Amino acid sequence: MSDPRSSAPTSFPNEPQQPSPGLEVAMRNKPDHGEDSYVGKGLLKDRVALITGGDSGIGRAVAIAYAREGADVAISYLAEEQADADETKAWVEKAGRRCILLPGDIRDRDHCAALVERTVADLGKLDILVNNAAAQTTNEGLDGIDDDEMQDAFSANVFAMIRLAKAAVPHMKPGAAIVNSTSVQAKIATENMIVYSTTKGAIASLTIGLSNLLAPKGIRVNCVAPGPVWTPIQPIAKGGDELETLGQNTPLGRAGQPGELAPAYVLLASDEGSYMSGALLPVTGGMPML
Template sequence: MTTDPREAGPRPPFPGEQQQERPGLTSKMTPAPDHGETSYVGKGLLTDRVALITGGDSGIGRAVSIAYAREGADVAISYLDAEQSDAEETARWVEQAGRRALLLPGDLRDEDHCRALVARTVAELGRIDILVNNAAAQTINDGLDDVTAHDLEGAFRANVFAMYYLAQAAVPHMRPGSAIVNSTSQQAKVADSTMLIYAATKGAIASLTIGLSNLLAPKGIRVNCVAPGPIWTPIQPIAKTPEQIEQLGADTPLGRAGQPAELAPAYVLLASREGSYMSGALVPVTGGTPMY
């Protein structure tokens, strides 16, 4: 593998004509995303821990699931019903690493489902040590009138409300040394004019991360977030035009989109003893795009 970060993943142009309907599937993407299937090597950093990962079926969630399993964790995978084939593929990689995979389909916009996810994880895997709030809905707009009340509420329910409900349900089961890792975005600071609502939800996640860290640090539970830049995941062909897909990541300092595998080490760090003095942090993985 090259050590040149400019060449560590495919560079644009990507094939532009590959739009998908929501929620999108990995199997339909060209080129296939790299989730670390052949590259991630574990070091025993999460031995015998249990992680619940939302959006664990594909993209960043799949890469984190694979990495956590190879670090020794059992993994509960939350996903939408339509993503069943992707979720089964992720579970196969988890089990190939010798760990248990628990598949949990359903819609995070439903509060009862969020609480049931934690309850089933504890009931079937015995505990919960790590909560990764990664699933997200991305709403795109051209103008101010393009986003309906339904879009607005749905985005906040999926991206922010679910995160809160899951933390509420998980924390009573968590012991000192447990961790919550949230997925925000460079959009929390960059706030592209075509991603008004998505950026707003990601800003809320960044602030919620700090608040939860302040609240839970006295219990020995760390809370941090990762801020991805443009990453080659199914959310891209759902939300982007062919022209945007072709040039995805070209405007970053490294000149390319990131691969899901390049995010996984940050999530491992924030969940493991290696990050024991990190709480309330936002870790950018943006290809060099600044967040300030």
């Protein structure tokens, strides 16, 4: 038994800022994806999962956990994130599972369809779609919202999820699952993250809508709402004290590590969550989502 207040780092000193999209290999304070701690129980034996943003952060933690639960994994990521994707593939293969790497931009509608087709062609089927990739934008006041960044954020965070679901569902059988990544920002909507928060609210609503639509097919759809988590997305928009003290304002007093999110994604993808659909599962360090 470990104390959740001190079982992971409570500060991230001297972390350098990064340009978008942010790379795990460039982080000074390395995240924990469960490499040395996650133990599988065969909950996803011989299933196939497509994970967007699977190269780093929460996506990498989910890929490692799914592999250790017995799944083969396809990873979607931006071409400039190749070094991170290679590391994730190595962890999946170390678990004895197949891993295919699918670089490209999910803002491209044709690429979304190609991701599904490649997964099915190379791994034989598709049982789990994890819509995890996201673009995070910040703003200073209303006038600070950049129109092009807003378009890109909705394309990556919302439109791609719909396109991927549209492409994936014809390949899915009863018992399949879709797991979306929303955020605590869907509810708290920090004033300097208006666009990002709005996309995350849309994902929460999309999850309910897809759940209602796909339940008659036996396909479950849920979402996970992370709080502040130590991933490469953080050094893009934050710096200085804000970055070093990330998560200290949560009830548990620290940011989460990606590996602490993975069990939620396993639950929602596996038969352990067989009566869960349309749910939003908060993993927020105690931050309320009312």
